[in-house]
Amino acid sequence: MSDSNVKTLKVVVLISGSGSNLQALIDGVAAGELPIEIAAVISNRPDVMGLTRAATAGIPTAVLDHKSFASREAFDQELMRTIDAYTPGLVVLAGFMRILTPEFTQHYLGRMLNIHPSLLPKFQGLHTHQRALDAGEQEHGVTVHFVTAELDGGPAAIQAVVPVLANDDANLLAKRVQRQEHVIYPLAVKWFALGDLVMTDEGKAVLKGETLPACGYQIKANEP
Known part of the structure; x- marks a missing residue:
């Protein structure tokens, strides 16, 4: 640097x-x-x-x-x-x-991050893209969150929202979601490294002094 x-x-x-x-x-x-x-x-x-x-x-x-x-x-x-x-x-x-x-x-606790390919708390666990399609979701995406003992259940830091398109299958949707993973994971790590992103003792994610909502800081993908 x-x-x-x-x-x-x-x-x-x-x-x-x-x-x-x-x-x-x-x-x-x-x-x-x-x-x-x-x-x-x-x-x-x-x-x-x-x-x-x-x-x-x-x-x-x-x-x-x-x-x-x-x-x-x-x-x-x-x-x-x-x-x-x-x-x-x-x-x-x-x-x-x-x-x-x-x-x-x-x-x-408070110093471990994970990335999960869904808009948590929806679709914890595996096969998230197919499950989103099967559920008829109009939006899907990816979440970076702090890790707690609850599987995929820690407080969210950031989400990227990707629209579900009419011709999507699980593979196409996964590829678009993954592109957003490569945007938001480095961003969350940067926030943490700068001291801007922390997890409180109460289990909340805080960004630059503001408690984040349950979805974390949410961005909409620039591409379909």
Whole structure:
């Protein structure tokens, strides 16, 4: 960063797959738009594209294969130890396909973000695009939220709203939603790094001193 007064926030990113949102963060750092250092990328699956993206960017990587652990609790304990070795100020879940234990979410409460491909609280869990189509929704989208013990239930920081078009199938809708993911996730991370976005002890998301509504800060996609 050119501004020496801006402190760089250390971030650890957790992935399970291709890492397209990780790439959006890497690109934001490279462009000088994100005051963060991606200290490490950790995957619960070996040989995924996201690890290649990290290595190409010179970011340290680690693989913790969840299949090698006897229990969810044992995996989460080792994951905590691995993350904390990097002393991050923020943990970013970028397509990390694990249900986390309450102990893990409590450990990082207020300093862990997730992205979910729906307008939460609608369509928590999997297969969100097809479920939105099946429900006849006119709008769909994506939410960045703080992580709590409730699956996809933490306070929302920002949502991008995408219209559902007449010819949409789940694949087409997913592609348009994903483009918005790459816009709003770096933005939420930037807000957090600058101290503008916080989660209160009461479980509310606050942006620049203003408590956000249940949907978070909402933007409408510029494209159909």
